[in-house]
Amino acid sequence: SLAPHRDYLTVVSHTDIALATAQTEAEAGADHTRSSAAFLTSAHAKMTEGADIYNAISMDQIYAQAAGQDTLMPSIQLCIEDVGSLTGACGYGYSCVYANTISWSSPTTPLPMERDPRVAFERLFGDGATPEQRRARRHANASILDGIVDKIDDLKLALGTTDRARLSDYLEDVREIERRIQQVETTNSETVIRDIPAAPVGVPDSWSEHVRLMFDLQVLAFMTEMTRVSTFKMGRDVSSRVYDEAGITTPFHSLSHHGNRPDQLAEFAKLNAFHVDQVEYFIRRLRETPDGDGNLLDHSLVLYGSPMGDGSVHNHLRVPLFFAGHANGQFKGNHHLLCPEGTPMANALLTVLHRLGLDTGAVGDSTGELDL
Known part of the structure; x- marks a missing residue:
């Protein structure tokens, strides 16, 4: 439940991602592909199965290019399901690239998303070892920290009591x-x-364990300012995954086509609650992590949502969206904004960028700011 974090939550209702919808008869049927492409861009992806892809820069990358250039990694992109490659055709005349990432550093540059916790861990905390050396370390059940024990001890001697304790906590994490x-x-x-x-x-069979590993990696990356920006694709459109650990027996995509049948709606609601419970874990970890005069959630902003308003009929209206965090005082929390019908979700993205200090003119089909 998100209830314990109410004072950090900003819920936004009744916004649309209209440009994820087919604009011509030829584009009909590709709603799943366009969904991911439009989620953080609010743009209408070009219909093509070739290399001439065209979308728009995503809001995470707008911020990363402005505020992430002095960190080790301007941004990180993670996922849970096998999103495949950034090439090939995925049906209805669209390239797979549109479905396989939500981050675009330019209209023609999609960013690949990493699924393997081991690869993500090595990328963030790796010691520059060769692949053979890393394999040998894993087989010996050794730690990436073993090779710098002496340096750690020397560093601890130079730190005060508080900083020494924080370093120890970080290394243990x-x-x-x-x-x-x-x-x-x-x-x-x-x-x-x-x-x-x-x-x-390195990928757990348990969905929740996989998700929490990836969330914990993001918490550590934020704690150390290795990056200030991350995107995390927690599922893939048209996924046939069965969430048996949540007591769900119907594959995800089939369940999303509930046809408003009460039994299917109840099971779909149960599955969505299970997903949100994992996001609560991330929010809680951020809130429990000290940062300056507060905690990481005080100084961060988490966006969670979906580009599908009703998966049963493939529409992109009234999409689910909430924010968690105070973003250094820019968001007060404990707020629900019910927008007028037809409000672009892009207005929320634009508002966030402005609150984070960027002078962005527009995002996709945005028409102005929201009172967040």
Whole structure:
């Protein structure tokens, strides 16, 4: 439940992503592909199965290009399901690239999303070792921190009591995530038949464990300012995944086509609540992490939503959207904004960028700011 974080929440209702909708008869049927492309761009992706893709820069990258250039990584892009490559055709005349990422650094430059916690961990905390050295370390169940023990000890001697404690907490968090990844790799290596047969060895079969590993990596990245921007695609359009750990037996995409049948709606609501519970974990971790004169949630903003308003009929109206965090006092929380019918979701994206200090003229089909 998000209730414990009410004072950090800003809920926005009745906004649309109209440009995810087919604009011509030829484009009909590709709503799932256009959805991901439009989520953070509020743009209408060009219909093509070739290399001449065209969308728009996404709002996360607008911010990353302005505020992320002095961090180790301007942004990170993560996902849970196998989104495949950034090439190929995915039906109805659209390239797979539109469905396989939500981050675009330019209208023609989609950013790939990383699914494997091990790869994401090495990218954030890697020591520059070769692939062979990293494999040997994993097989020996060794830690990425083992090679810098002496440097850590020297650094602790130079720090005051408070900073020394914070460093110890940070290193323990890094090691704990590493241990969890190692446990997943060990379990998957010893399992004859996996729930997700084609997944890399570092990807947990448990959806919630996978999600929480990725969230914890993002918390550590923010804590150390390795990056200030992350995007996380928690599912893939047309996914056939079954969330048995939530007590759901129907594949996700099939369940989204509920046809307003009460039993299907109840099960779909249960699944959505399960998804939001994982987001609550991220919000809680940010809130529990000290940062300056407050916590990470005081100084951050989390956007959660979907480009589908009603998956049963593939519309993009009244899409779900909420924000969590105070963004250094820019969002007060405990607020629900009910927008007039026809309000572009792009207005919310534009408002966020302005509150974060950017002088962005427009985002997609935005028409102005919202009272957030």
